[in-house]
Amino acid sequence: MQSLPPADHGRQAYLVLAGCTLIQAPVWGYSISYGVFQKYYTTHKGIEGSPGAVAIVGTTLNGLMYLMMPLTFTLLTKYPRLRPYTGPVGLCITIASLVMSSYATQVWQLIASQGVLCAIGSGLLFSPTTLYLDEWWVARKGLAYGTMWAGKAASGVVVPFIMSALLDRFGPRTTLQAWAVALIVLTAPLLFYLKPRIPLSNSHTQRPLSWTFLKNPGFWMLQIGNVVQAFGYLLPTTYLASYANDLGLPSFSGALLLAVFSIASVPGSLFIGYLGDRFHPTTVILICSLGSTVAVLLFWGLAAEMALLLVFAVVYGFFAGGFSTTYSGILKEMKRIDEGVETGLVMGLLLGGRGVGFMAAGPASAALLQGGSRMIEHAKWGYSTQYGPMIILTGATALLGSWGWMWTMLKAVLV
Known part of the structure; x- marks a missing residue:
């Protein structure tokens, strides 16, 4: 029987930890920065709707991302063979939502694209990577999760300022499309390194x-x-x-x-x-x-x-x-x-x-x-x-x- 790679140390464990940490920016970057977009939408023409309706986009995005986690984590735990596909599918949905929202002219279109689709895509991108981290880090799980969440916090320092500068200079359409391209560049290589520690052939899909x-x-x-x-x-x-x-x-x-x-x-x-x-x-x-x-x-x-x-x-x-x-x-x-x-x-x-x-x-x-x-x-x-x-x-x-x-x-x- 083939032995499993070591947990809590080794090159593969640290690569997974680095990937899970870096991918927090693509996963949470837009939701963290939505306040910048909300301010822009409510102070500039181009989106039909009340300020209160625009705020619904942000609450929908953040709330739905978290509320879907019990479902996605359960499905990916029950059917681990889905994990390698979930990340790329989530990335595609997220990119599509950003491109669609860049052409939005009404609030309901923002809610559907940025609020719902972006939440689904980001949630699908987040779930399998976190499950991989859980497999690779056992005894030092706290330090691993702390590092991952620190990656999210660090993105909250940088990404909103980048979004604000792009919005002021180019407007929301170019900014959203540029972020979509950045997601491909940032995320695609990371997905290659995020792999399970337990081979899929050994996963207990039937238990x-x-x-x-x-x-x-x-x-x-x-x-x-x-x-x-x-x-x-x-x-x-x-x-x-x-x-x-x-x-x-x-x-x-x-x-x-x-x-x-x-x-x-x-x-x-x-x-x-x-x-x-x-x-x-x-x-x-x-x-x-x-x-x-x-x-x-x-x-x-x-x-x-x-x-x-x-x-x-x-x-x-x-x-x-x-x-x-x-x-x-x-x-x-x-x-x-x-x-x-x-x-x-x-x-x-x-x-x-x-x-x-x-x-x-x-x-x-x-x-x-x-x-x-x-x-x-x-x-x-x-x-x-x-x-x-x-x-x-x-x-x-x-x-x-x-x-x-x-x-x-x-x-x-x-x-």
Whole structure:
């Protein structure tokens, strides 16, 4: 019987890790940059529709990408022979969606192309690469996932500025078509290096998938914390630029704060991944939650000037930006409890739960803004502005992201 290549080290393992890290830019680059396009569409002629309708494109793109993960991860775990084809198909769909949207003149066309098709294509591109990473990295899974998510964070630093510069000079049609070409150049070589560690001939395509982890209350407590954390996670990055603008700060302040958040997420993801290989996942999640909560309630809640907002962006980016890296610890914990569990199924459900939180956050944030105070120009801190209720909610959801740890402590006390 042919032995498998070594996991956690060796040339092939590091090539897969490098490929999974670099491919985050093609997968998430457009969704991360959509705010730049939204601003352009709402301030320039060419797209028929209200600003609110244009915003639906972004929420559809991000929400659908995450919500489809349980389905794609389940199918690719059950039928691993589909994985080599899923990435190229996803790339083709993504390219087609960008080219189609470059000729859009109405909002519904943007929703169909950029919102739905781009989400499907990017999701199909992401799913098999993540499953390959899961095969090649076992004992050091946390560090591997931390590196992968750091790649996503790094793309959030670079890609939006590139898109903004291209939009200002060439407009959306040329920018979208140029990004489509860039996807081919960036992604096609990476797909060649992203290969399974377990040969397809050895894959258990006929063995029923094990869903026993769904009977484990610990999984559901972690999932509840995951959904709640996701509910508030995007609120600061969504409204931070508007908050800075309403405070009367320079026009570049919003872009700078978002860039600082993304930069801080890179070491944050690596650090959380490092902890994930050494401590129980509930402990690591607690560290992320406490750091995020302090950042929101202390630094954003009291911020009415640029210096404190920068501190907030650094601390929140470091701790909250690395939250998804805790998934590696959850996968290892579920595997420890039941050796037969398919970690791809667990990962898919965790990403799907994140999508639920993201989708629910949009309507809730709009309602919170309407309920907040309108006085902001001479505000002494964030709590006294219209963003006050949102800051409190974000801090509460950040803290409740550690619900898995809280449940464990509560169970220990009661027992």
